[in-house]
Amino acid sequence: MSTLSIVVTLATIVLAALLALLMIPVLVWLERRVCGLIQDRLGPNRTNLFGFRLGGVVQSFADVIKLVVKEEYYPSHIGKGRWLFVLAPMITFASALLAFMVIPFADDLVLYGERMKIQALPVEYGILWYLAIGSVGVIGMVFGGWMSHNKYSLLGALRSASQMVSYELALGLGVISMILTYGTIDFNAMVHWQSGTVLGFLPAWGALVQPLAAIVVIVALFVETNRAPFSVAEGESEIVAGFMTEYTAMKFAMYFMGEYVAMNTASAVIVTMFFGGYQLPWLSTETLTAHFSAVAWTIVVALPLFVWFFIRWMKKNNTVRPTVSTDWGRHFETKVLSVVLIAMTVVIDLILIYISTLPEGSAATTVAVTLLQIAVFVMKLMAFNIFFIVVRWTLPRFRYDQVQTLGWRYLLPLSLLNIFVTAIVVVGVLS
Amino acid sequence: MTNRVKTVPRYNKTAKERLYLPAIFEGLKVTAKHLFVNVADINAVETLEYPEEQPTDITERYRGLHRLTHREDGSIRCVACFMCATACPAQCIHIVATERTDGIEEKMPQIFEIDTLECVFCGYCVEACPCDAIRMDTGIFSVTGKRREDFVLTKEQLLAHKSAFGEDTSRA
Numbered sequence: 001m002s003t004l005s006i007v008v009t010l011a012t013i014v015l016a017a018l019l020a021l022l023m024i025p026v027l028v029w030l031e032r033r034v035c036g037l038i039q040d041r042l043g044p045n046r047t048n049l050f051g052f053r054l055g056g057v058v059q060s061f062a063d064v065i066k067l068v069v070k071e072e073y074y075p076s077h078i079g080k081g082r083w084l085f086v087l088a089p090m091i092t093f094a095s096a097l098l099a100f101m102v103i104p105f106a107d108d109l110v111l112y113g114e115r116m117k118i119q120a121l122p123v124e125y126g127i128l129w130y131l132a133i134g135s136v137g138v139i140g141m142v143f144g145g146w147m148s149h150n151k152y153s154l155l156g157a158l159r160s161a162s163q164m165v166s167y168e169l170a171l172g173l174g175v176i177s178m179i180l181t182y183g184t185i186d187f188n189a190m191v192h193w194q195s196g197t198v199l200g201f202l203p204a205w206g207a208l209v210q211p212l213a214a215i216v217v218i219v220a221l222f223v224e225t226n227r228a229p230f231s232v233a234e235g236e237s238e239i240v241a242g243f244m245t246e247y248t249a250m251k252f253a254m255y256f257m258g259e260y261v262a263m264n265t266a267s268a269v270i271v272t273m274f275f276g277g278y279q280l281p282w283l284s285t286e287t288l289t290a291h292f293s294a295v296a297w298t299i300v301v302a303l304p305l306f307v308w309f310f311i312r313w314m315k316k317n318n319t320v321r322p323t324v325s326t327d328w329g330r331h332f333e334t335k336v337l338s339v340v341l342i343a344m345t346v347v348i349d350l351i352l353i354y355i356s357t358l359p360e361g362s363a364a365t366t367v368a369v370t371l372l373q374i375a376v377f378v379m380k381l382m383a384f385n386i387f388f389i390v391v392r393w394t395l396p397r398f399r400y401d402q403v404q405t406l407g408w409r410y411l412l413p414l415s416l417l418n419i420f421v422t423a424i425v426v427v428g429v430l431s
Numbered sequence: 432m433t434n435r436v437k438t439v440p441r442y443n444k445t446a447k448e449r450l451y452l453p454a455i456f457e458g459l460k461v462t463a464k465h466l467f468v469n470v471a472d473i474n475a476v477e478t479l480e481y482p483e484e485q486p487t488d489i490t491e492r493y494r495g496l497h498r499l500t501h502r503e504d505g506s507i508r509c510v511a512c513f514m515c516a517t518a519c520p521a522q523c524i525h526i527v528a529t530e531r532t533d534g535i536e537e538k539m540p541q542i543f544e545i546d547t548l549e550c551v552f553c554g555y556c557v558e559a560c561p562c563d564a565i566r567m568d569t570g571i572f573s574v575t576g577k578r579r580e581d582f583v584l585t586k587e588q589l590l591a592h593k594s595a596f597g598e599d600t601s602r603a
Contacts, residue, residue: 037469038462040476215452317473324483394462395455 008109008116016120019378020100020261023385025060027260031389032059038393051329052336055318070249077149085147089247089254091140096262099134102126103268104188106278106373107285111363118370119188126187127175130269134224137262138164141233144255145243156242159400160233163223166407171220173415177213177422178206178273191277195284203281206274212418214274216411221266223403226259227388229395232403267384271377275384278377285369292365293356295372300349300356307345311338489570491596494554496571497545497584498592500564502535507590508564511540515556515565523549524556543586547574570595 029044033056036043045056052058078085101120109116123129138161145157182190190206198204207214223230234242241247244255271277279285288295318334320327355364398406447453469476479486489495500508511528529541556565569592576582 034466037473037476038465040465040469041478042473042476042480313471317470319474320480321474321484324480326483390459390462390466391455394458 002114004111005114005116008111008118009122012105012118013120015105015374016101016103019105019381020097020264023264023381024257024260025064026057027264027385027389028063029055029057029060030386031392034386034389035393038390046328048328052333053328053330064253067249067253072251073246073248075148075150075246078147081147084143086251088140088143088147089251089258091143092137093140093254093258093261095133095136095140096258096265099130100261100265100268102129102187103265103272104191104277105377106370107191108188109366109370111366117188118374124186124188127179127185127190127273130265131172131175134262134265135164135168137258140258141243141255144247148243148246150245152239152241153243153245155239156233156245159239160226160243163226163230163232163403163407166404167220167223167411170216170407170411170415171224173412173419174213174217174220175273177415177418178210178217180419180422180426181206181210181213183426187272187277190273191279192284194276195279197282203276203279205276205281210274210418210422212414213422216415216418217273218270219406219411221270222388222391223407225262225266225388227263228392229397230403231397232400235397263388264381264385267381267388271380271384275380277380278373280376285373288369288372289365292369296352296356296368299372300352303348304345307341311341314338486572489572489595491568493570493572494552494557494567495569495595496547496574496592497550497556497565497567497589498569498594499543499586499589500566501590504535506533506535507539507586508562509540509543510536510562510564511538511543512561514559514561518555518559520553520555521549521551523547540586543589545584545589546582547584548579548582565589566594568594568596 033043033045043056044059045053047053047056047059047062049058074082074085102123103126104117104119106118109118119126121129141160142157145153145155145160148154178190179185182193184190184193194204194206196204198209202208226233234240234244239245244252247255280288283295314334314337318330320330352368355368358364442448502508511526513526513528516522516524516526523546525542525544525546526540527542528538531537531539552567554567557567571592574582
């Protein structure tokens with residue numbers, strides 16, 4: 001292995017860890033802010049560091065400090081099983097985190113004749129890894145519910161386990177029809193397949209080629225992540241906090257964060273399998289590399305426009321009403337953030353202009369294409385995370401029996417039907 | 432027996448309703464609309480920035496913190512009849528009576544304490560008072576303190592509270 005590939009691999013691992021871990025405070029904050037705005041409230045917007053509120057995202061870090069210094073409590077009846085009681089949330093958290101590691105953030109980087117995967121775990125069986133590791137998380141929930149030794153915890157653990165069993169089938173079968181379509185189990189190859197067009201003009205995204213499988217898999221992934229409307233494993237009115245009832249402080253936070261990492265992972269899988277992954281629609285990696293100067297100039301023009309609109313929005317909204325006497329330094333914050341944003345825009349634009357003068361296919365162009373694809377992936381990921389959050393605050397929860405009915409009586413037959421149709425089309429018509 | 436069976440129409444019969452997804456998108460449309468409208472203009476959200484903005488919709492009927500009313504000459508109205516303490520369901524009013532020597536009345540409270548941590552703000556003391564000596568028209572809705580004792584309002588504190596709606600002396 002050359003120094004270059006080691007550097008790229010390390011950078012990819014750091015990127016994956018940051019994307020998974022830094023996303024947690026952002027998602028927790030987004031959940032509360034989006035929920036508030038949907039319900040015509042404001043959500044957390046006060047916490048600040050030296051007057052910098054960043055819209056309130058500092059609140060999440062304050063919450064983490066609170067959870068770290070809270071009292072650790074163990075039910076007295078655990079006895080010698082305390083290690084398993086502590087291990088359970090770690091299993092849930094770690095499995096969600098590991099499952100994220102096979103997502104490709106950009107196309108293979110070809111530099112000086114070396115081909116490097118922009119994937120924290122450079123494996124070629126990504127979807128199998130996700131199915132295998134992603135569902136280990138429920139074992140942590142079952143351990144936690146069983147060790148807590150009370151009825152609410154046990155019921156919550158049972159519900160999450162049975163829910164997982166029911167929907168794993170629909171999920172697996174939905175994924176099989178996608179594997180049939182793409183002819184591969186490698187996430188990166190799946191994204192490659194999606195960079196073409198279908199019917200001549202639509203991007204060949206999985207959601208457009210296989211809408212039924214997309215619905216089945218997205219619904220199943222909502223269940224896998226235990227999110228509303230399928231959050232039957234916990235419910236204040238029925239079983240307190242489900243398997244988390246006896247958990248306090250950081251152990252509780254592990255479960256809590258694991259849920260958000262799982263949601264992030266599920267979004268990444270959905271984006272990669274059904275929404276073109278890191279690809280811009282109609283622009284495959286080859287097109288991007290070949291015409292990078294045109295793309296660069298588009299960004300050079302579009303980025304300042306976008307930043308201008310954002311600063312205008314910030315000036316209007318990072319304020320308080322005239323009836324409020326103090327604005328807690330929001331005016332100053334807006335100024336500083338505007339300067340930082342403008343400086344960043346200028347730097348990025350200068351770099352892009354410099355790159356666009358280089359000949360096509362140079363190393364700088366290749367790296368720039370990779371960075372662009374990472375940015376596109378992160379944007380799609382955020383969009384899907386917000387979709388998860390908006391769905392949670394839109395739909396009422398399903399009753400437990402309705403969850404099972406939907407899984408066994410609707411999604412399972414649908415996914416089976418979809419496999420038949422896909423197989424007939426792929427094997428009978430196309431070959 | 433007459434036929435009084437009434438068939439209630441069920442609403443999940445059409446294919447569109449049974450498919451469930453169109454309804455989900457209808458719901459998403461509503462929530463997304465709220466989200467985008469509020470993101471575009473966050474100060475238009477109808478809410479109070481509470482500690483800086485105070486509520487403006489407190490009416491005369493609002494049961495705020497208690498106060499003891501005065502006579503025209505500024506002395507205490509209360510005659511220590513214990514009606515309010517008797518009526519209080521939370522038993523949070525503590526009165527010790529003493530003799531009144533200025534000839535206006537025979538009795539007055541020496542101690543009149545209300546434990547606001549016990550009080551349920553039902554207003555029965557105001558109803559029970561035959562002299563209009565206790566009222567809840569101060570408009571004060573938040574009591575803060577660092578110790579439990581801070582929440583026990585003494586006679587002096589109760590007398591010092593002002594009505595939020597003009598008229599300070601009692602009508603009785």
